[in-house]
Amino acid sequence: MRKLRMLIEIERQAGFGPITAVFLAVFALCSVAVWLADPATNTLGDGLWFSFQAVSTIGFGDITAAGPVARVTTVVLSVVSIFYIALITGVVVSYCNAMVRARQEGTLAHFMDNLERLEDMTPEELAAFSQRVHEYRNRR
Template sequence: MTSQTRTSPMTSSVCGGGVGQYRANVIGRLGKGVAMNKLRTLADVLRQAGFARITGLFLIFYLLCSTAVWLSEPTTLTFGDGLWFSFETVSTIGFGDIPAETPVARAITVVLSVISIFYIAMLTGVAVNYCNTLIKMRQKDTMARFMDDLEHLEELDRDELADLSRRVREYRRRQR
């Protein structure tokens, strides 16, 4: 059998190639959707974690705390200062340019700090989940391509067979 047997009618007439060219064309088309696929995956991970709702609640809480700090120290702070102070607290930067002087502002700072630690931990968890999902997707894609090659061994040319053999050896080495 020749390598021409597995080509798509569309790609063989346009590209005139065999299995390798067909795969290159398919991968090229798929590559255009990779960024979109990653965005969809990120949206799925965020949705599964309920992160959009949590982020909305966190932003409302952040604005309420900023307002409360501003109202508890109206003579020294503007609303913008309250937002900045809350940002320093959430991000744990704490420049010290705006101190919490009243007991109310200090209590708000403690509560905002604790809540933001949990929020940042969730953000980290979502990022790890996203990376793990991408790795699993890549593994599935690799396995699908590998299985496709195995199902069509007789159609592969010498170079493609050598590449397949190399990938099998590499896989075995990693499994040890």
Template sequence: MRRIRLLWRILKITHADKLLFGFLVYFILTSIMIYLVEPNIQTVGDSLWYCFAASTTIGFGDIVAVTLLGRVLTVILCIYAVLIIALIPGVVVSYFIEFNKIKSKESVVVFLDQLEHLETLSKEELRELSQKVKQRRYRL
């Protein structure tokens, strides 16, 4: 549950939540329109199933669009879905990379500040600083 909240927070910070909501609204509207124009689709559930299969590019083939409007709506839905499926993970990964860069820069700044003020550090702080230097040396 914590990870889902974190993901949601990232989506809100980066405004990708608006893209996701836009896709969901378009998905539902397309499902309703497909239901209204396609003779092979008898229920809204079948229309939702068709749109899901099309948008995930699975395309089972159990239900197909036969009208021009149904096919155009399906193409737009598929393109929109591919863009959203590619964009959301990219936004999350980019956010985490930037977050880690900032976190790393902050720790380096604190480290350099401690090095500049060695004379003001206590013996315990000097020991901790020495341990950090040793750990960094062994990582390289």
């Protein structure tokens, strides 16, 4: 449960929800634009499939951007998707870093580091350190 809360907090700090909504709106608009403007795209499903291929860079080639509107739409969707995928990567990396930090906080090395800098700690840090020591004692 703690891991899930940590992931949700990282997503919230990154603005993942609103950015995902914008990405999905751009994806839908581009799919509709390709469907309406490109003669090779017969259905909305074909427009969605074409957009998915552009976002994922798969590009099977079964549906191609033949008209100028479809080509411009492909460029826009590709650029937006690059930034969105970078955001997803950043969220995953932040989550992994937070997990590593959480594991390190409970290690003996971290405890020893805190002991070495007792004089430099603020009263809040001392209280938190004391609380962790009490929690550790109670677990044993």
